[in-house]
Amino acid sequence: MKLRTAPLLAALAFPLLAQAPTEPTPQxxxxxxxxxxxxxxxxxxxxxxxxxxxxxxxxxxxxxxxxxxxxxxxxxxxxxxxxxxxxxxxxxxxxxxxxxxxxxxxxxxxxxxxxxxxxxxxxxxxxxxxxxxxxxxxxxxxxxxxxxxxxxxxxxxxxxxxxxxxxxxxxxxxxxxxxxxxxxxxxxxxxxxxxxxxxxxxxxxxxxxxxxxxxxxxxxxxxxxxxxxxxxxxxxxxxxxxxxxxxxxxxxxxxxxxxxxxxxxxxxxxxxxxDQREAELTIRAAIARVVQLNAEQAFAYDRDALVKLLDEELRKQQ
Ligand SMILES: NC(=O)c1ccc[n+]([C@@H]2O[C@H](COP(=O)([O-])OP(=O)(O)OC[C@H]3O[C@@H](n4cnc5c(N)ncnc54)[C@H](OP(=O)(O)O)[C@@H]3O)[C@@H](O)[C@H]2O)c1
The missing domain is CATH 3.40.50.720 (NAD(P)-binding Rossmann-like Domain)
Structure with missing residues (x-):
């Protein structure tokens, strides 16, 4: 008896849901x-x-x-x-x-x-x-x-x-x-x-x-x-x-x-x-290359200018 009434009660309690047309969920x-x-x-x-x-x-x-x-x-x-x-x-x-x-x-x-x-x-x-x-x-x-x-x-x-x-x-x-x-x-x-x-x-x-x-x-x-x-x-x-x-x-x-x-x-x-070790050696290698590239060349940036360039690049990531 219990088994037969349960679906009926559900249909009464949620009539809209029970009658809603079944629309396919967009995939x-x-x-x-x-x-x-x-x-x-x-x-x-x-x-x-x-x-x-x-x-x-x-x-x-x-x-x-x-x-x-x-x-x-x-x-x-x-x-x-x-x-x-x-x-x-x-x-x-x-x-x-x-x-x-x-x-x-x-x-x-x-x-x-x-x-x-x-x-x-x-x-x-x-x-x-x-x-x-x-x-x-x-x-x-x-x-x-x-x-x-x-x-x-x-x-x-x-x-x-x-x-x-x-x-x-x-x-x-x-x-x-x-x-x-x-x-x-x-x-x-x-x-x-x-x-x-x-x-x-x-x-x-x-x-x-x-x-x-x-x-x-x-x-x-x-x-x-x-x-x-x-x-x-x-x-x-x-x-x-x-x-x-x-x-x-x-x-x-x-x-x-x-x-x-x-x-x-x-x-x-x-x-x-x-791990941190591999991150550090990679980032250090990238920074070392920038420093080597900049050293003793006709248009070298000083420390402050280099930091400013770094800050500008960091801002682009935000
Ligand atoms: N594992 C690391 O720590 C690590 C770190 C940095 C970068 N990587 C890079 O990750 C990539 C995958 O390497 P893996 O470490 O996963 O090594 P892997 O297990 O040896 O896988 C290499 C894959 O490349 C395939 N392959 C090699 N030569 C090929 C060719 N001529 N044409 C088509 N497929 C070819 C191999 O196929 P077969 O099975 O038929 O030989 C295999 O499916 C490589 O580019 C590698 O340089 C790996």
């Missing part, structure tokens, strides 16, 4: 994002976070097993893509066009690390470094520009604090990440008239496979062997935990990507570091 259109290098590390984590937060992700990878794993995620379409292969890039553009969702953002994340002394690194390995980390974002951005301009979308690239700091043995990698800084700023100015916003996400050290891949290349290239002037430094590099177990998962980096996509006015730079 926010699911915006599409393409992530390169989504098999592991930062790319994989970013794919998961974006797909869980209302985005449709074209997650790209190179190996069959990785493509299979990505395809199993909800709101994800896996695409085969090597950023050094123009035919695969062209095929990805076609797939995205045919997908009919447009493209709101391109995330240039794929990257490799070549760590070797600059006076010993082979030209082949330096080219390999630049091909993935610099020419990769350039090729991808050029190919997807029409779709991004159409959506007034965003281009985001995984830079690094190595775009600001440098260290011995890190020459090839830091050169590539410094190039990403210039790529970002120039592209931002060039795409601004078309309503496309450009940012760089600059992580510090997080867990990923990048060092394991780097080590393989270092060993294959014969670096640090007989005749090297840098045996000690290279030995030290090779004995580091290669899967970076000492570092945190890149959740904060993925969160920065989510902000960069959701912020109405995205920041140009999203530095994401795991």
């Amino acid at each position: 926010k259109p699911q915006r599409a994002v393409l992530v390169t290098g989504a098999s592991t590390g930062i790319g994989r984590k970013t794919t998961e976070v974006l797909a869980q937060n209302g985005f449709f992700v074209y997650a790209t990878a190179r190996k069959d097993d990785d493509l299979k794993a990505l395809a199993a995620l909800p709101n994800v379409q896996a695409l085969r893509l090597d950023v050094t292969k123009q035919d695969q890039i062209d095929a990805a553009v076609k797939t995205v066009q045919e997908g009919g969702r447009g493209l709101f953002a391109l995330i240039n994340n794929a990257g490799v690390a070549v760590l070797a002394p600059l006076i010993e690194v082979s030209e082949r390995d330096l080219a390999f470094q630049m091909d993935a980390n610099v020419y990769g974002p350039y090729r991808m951005t050029k190919a997807f520009a029409p779709l991004l301009i159409e959506s007034k979308g965003r281009v985001l690239t995984t830079g690094s604090i190595s775009g600001i700091v440098t260290w011995p043995m890190g020459g090839p990698y830091t050169m590539s990440k410094h190039a990403v800084e210039a790529f970002t700023d120039t592209l931002a100015a060039e795409l601004q008239p078309f309503g496309v916003q450009v940012s760089v996400v600059e992580p510090g050290n997080y867990r990923s496979e990048i060092m394991a891949n780097m080590k393989e290349r270092l060993v294959q290239g014969g670096y640090g062997g007989a005749g090297s002037r840098y045996q000690k430094q290279l030995d030290r590099l090779l004995t580091q935990p290669m899967h970076r177990e000492q570092y945190r998962e890149p959740d904060d980096v993925a969160a920065a990507y989510l902000s960069a996509l959701e912020d109405a006015t995205p920041k140009r730079r999203y530095m994401v570091v795991p």
